[in-house]
Amino acid sequence: MSPAPLREPAVRRRAPAPRRAHQTVAGYVFLSPWLVGLFAITAIPMLLSLYLSFTDYDVLTSISDANWVGWDNYRRMFTADPAYWHSVRVTVTFALVAVPLKLLAALGVALLLNRPFRGVGLFRGLFYLPSLLGGSVALAIVWESMFNRDGAFNSLLAVFGITGQPWVTDPKWALETLMLLAVWQFGAPMVIFLAGLKQVPVELYEAAEVDGAGAGRRFVHITLPMLSPVIFFNLVLETINGFQGFTAAFVISNGEGGPVDSTLMYTLNLYINGFGRLDMGYASALAWVFLIAIGIVTVVLFRTGRFWVHYSDSEGS
Amino acid sequence: MRRRLRAAALLLIVAVVLYPLIWMVGTSVKSPEEVVSNIGLLPDTFTPGNFADGWNNFDVSFGRFFLNSIMVSGLTVLGNVVSCLFAAYALGRLRFRLRGMWFAIMIGTLLLPGHVLIIPQYILFRSLGWVGGDWPYLPLLVPQFLATEAFFVFLMIQFIRGIPRELDEAATIDGASPYRIFRHVILPLSRPALVTTAIFSFIWTWNDFFRQLVYLSDLKDYTVPVALTLFIDSTSESSVGPMFAMSLLSLVPVFLFFVAFQRMLVEGINTSGLKG
Numbered sequence: 073m074s075p076a077p078l079r080e081p082a083v084r085r086r087a088p089a090p091r092r093a094h095q096t097v098a099g100y101v102f103l104s105p106w107l108v109g110l111f112a113i114t115a116i117p118m119l120l121s122l123y124l125s126f127t128d129y130d131v132l133t134s135i136s137d138a139n140w141v142g143w144d145n146y147r148r149m150f151t152a153d154p155a156y157w158h159s160v161r162v163t164v165t166f167a168l169v170a171v172p173l174k175l176l177a178a179l180g181v182a183l184l185l186n187r188p189f190r191g192v193g194l195f196r197g198l199f200y201l202p203s204l205l206g207g208s209v210a211l212a213i214v215w216e217s218m219f220n221r222d223g224a225f226n227s228l229l230a231v232f233g234i235t236g237q238p239w240v241t242d243p244k245w246a247l248e249t250l251m252l253l254a255v256w257q258f259g260a261p262m263v264i265f266l267a268g269l270k271q272v273p274v275e276l277y278e279a280a281e282v283d284g285a286g287a288g289r290r291f292v293h294i295t296l297p298m299l300s301p302v303i304f305f306n307l308v309l310e311t312i313n314g315f316q317g318f319t320a321a322f323v324i325s326n327g328e329g330g331p332v333d334s335t336l337m338y339t340l341n342l343y344i345n346g347f348g349r350l351d352m353g354y355a356s357a358l359a360w361v362f363l364i365a366i367g368i369v370t371v372v373l374f375r376t377g378r379f380w381v382h383y384s385d386s387e388g389s
Numbered sequence: 390m391r392r393r394l395r396a397a398a399l400l401l402i403v404a405v406v407l408y409p410l411i412w413m414v415g416t417s418v419k420s421p422e423e424v425v426s427n428i429g430l431l432p433d434t435f436t437p438g439n440f441a442d443g444w445n446n447f448d449v450s451f452g453r454f455f456l457n458s459i460m461v462s463g464l465t466v467l468g469n470v471v472s473c474l475f476a477a478y479a480l481g482r483l484r485f486r487l488r489g490m491w492f493a494i495m496i497g498t499l500l501l502p503g504h505v506l507i508i509p510q511y512i513l514f515r516s517l518g519w520v521g522g523d524w525p526y527l528p529l530l531v532p533q534f535l536a537t538e539a540f541f542v543f544l545m546i547q548f549i550r551g552i553p554r555e556l557d558e559a560a561t562i563d564g565a566s567p568y569r570i571f572r573h574v575i576l577p578l579s580r581p582a583l584v585t586t587a588i589f590s591f592i593w594t595w596n597d598f599f600r601q602l603v604y605l606s607d608l609k610d611y612t613v614p615v616a617l618t619l620f621i622d623s624t625s626e627s628s629v630g631p632m633f634a635m636s637l638l639s640l641v642p643v644f645l646f647f648v649a650f651q652r653m654l655v656e657g658i659n660t661s662g663l664k665g
Contacts, residue, residue, distance in 0.1 A: 095484050316504055
């Protein structure tokens with residue numbers, strides 16, 4: 073089953089007046105924890121952080137002592153802080169490389185698993201396991217050690233007579249090891265692809281076969297278009313996740329984004345500014361720009377999606 | 390021929406996927422010398438002492454860290470299951486003024502990245518005296534009791550929509566209030582969604598690092614992920630074995646959940662698109 077569309081549940085018909093009043097009270101009773109959370113934990117803190125992003129608030133003094141600095145934090149971010157642009161580059165590079173590779177791996181393996189054979193469930197489970205262990209510190213530690221000078225990766229290379237190097241401490245390769253970790257966790261999008269593949273009507277393939285279409289043509293003209301909503305869903309989800317990578321970057325760089333800022337993901341930079349340097353005003357500005365950037369990326373993805381996402385229940389492709 | 394090719398490809402992928410995990414298990418029982426010199430997956434000399442060494446490596450034993458993590462994860466599960474089901478029942482089933490607006494806002498918060506909220510929430514909790522207070526877990530737990538995990542609200546709404554509305558209508562005709570319908574119709578029939586939420590809620594909280602790193606500052610309050618990073622600060626060759634031993638132990642609860650609920654986990658993510 074593919075993910076259900078984000079649509080408001082349909083209300084079927086108007087209920088009689090007394091019952092509706094009854095339901096309104098009950099509705100707000102059941103909604104009250106969520107409403108408290110929405111205002112107290114989400115909305116008001118967000119507005120506060122918008123205000124603080126225009127101040128030099130440092131968390132140690134009270135909020136009323138924070139000085140209004142206007143657009144200074146934003147100006148500093150865009151014009152005077154090389155680490156900022158560096159973190160943007162690192163994050164965008166990571167997302168641009170790791171997300172497509174991860175989706176390719178997920179789709180490829182899903183195609184391999186799409187035919188029934190003995191033990192298919194076991195394979196599916198094993199491939200999903202790395203995703204489940206996902207953002208854990210333990211896994212990041214393993215990865216860090218594996219790509220060290222004495223790590224398993226170099227041992228493997230040595231078998232082929234290649235002399236390795238300490239990958240995680242080399243600014244040229246540190247980010248690549250993080251990408252590899254992300255690709256290795258292809259299991260979650262794979263499961264979603266598998267579900268999508270099950271939805272493709274078998275008749276389409278049969279008809280194409282009768283028309284003499286080979287496996288390649290069937291894949292390009294049937295599988296890909298039929299799967300495009302699921303590809304799109306995975307793309308959006310993984311892109312947003314990719315921008316938020318924190319744990320592995322933190323662990324591999326000992327919380328500093330090194331070597332030479334090569335793994336300074338945006339969220340790690342935000343953490344360093346806010347909780348390392350206690351520069352909460354600046355960190356608030358970083359968070360707001362991040363929010364807007366993710367919003368823009370999502371909108372752009374949805375806009376471009378119109379051109380290649382095919383919904384079988386609508387006109388055209 | 391093609392079947393053989395497929396089988397070979399799958400076996401190769403299994404090897405790549407499992408290699409890091411097997412290597413982790415092997416390293417956790419290697420002696421300090423072997424960590425450097427032995428390129429094999431498995432050790433020549435089995436060194437189970439790494440587990441005892443890792444357990445007692447810091448002033449506070451890992452047992453304490455595990456208890457802290459179990460408590461945080463357990464209460465998070467409780468909070469999410471209860472508060473998200475309340476919100477889902479209201480938004481997915483009851484008819485009341487402004488429901489459409491609240492539903493749209495809920496979907497909006499679903500897309501809101503957690504990292505954006507961490508700074509303002511930290512400031513809020515700090516001003517309430519909860520950060521570094523008598524019980525430093527309040528900032529981690531209170532939001533979970535207020536249905537702030539929109540993903541679970543959404544998942545349960547999708548599920549509740551599948552429960553036949555005729556059941557509510559029949560109960561209403563019999564004079565049942567929305568509270569009774571919740572208690573006697575929705576709650577018992579929502580069990581699969583609640584179990585899915587509970588499992589994912591536990592695993593994600595167990596693996597979560599960012600929020601625990603931000604809010605926990607006293608060694609005795611550390612959870613397992615935060616405690617694990619203590620090893621990295623002082624990586625010498627002698628601590629690699631113990632570090633791996635504790636990393637491995639930290640994955641055991643997740644692994645047990647995985648073995649027990651494998652089918653549900655896999656189905657859970659493809660019906661709802663849950664991230665892994």
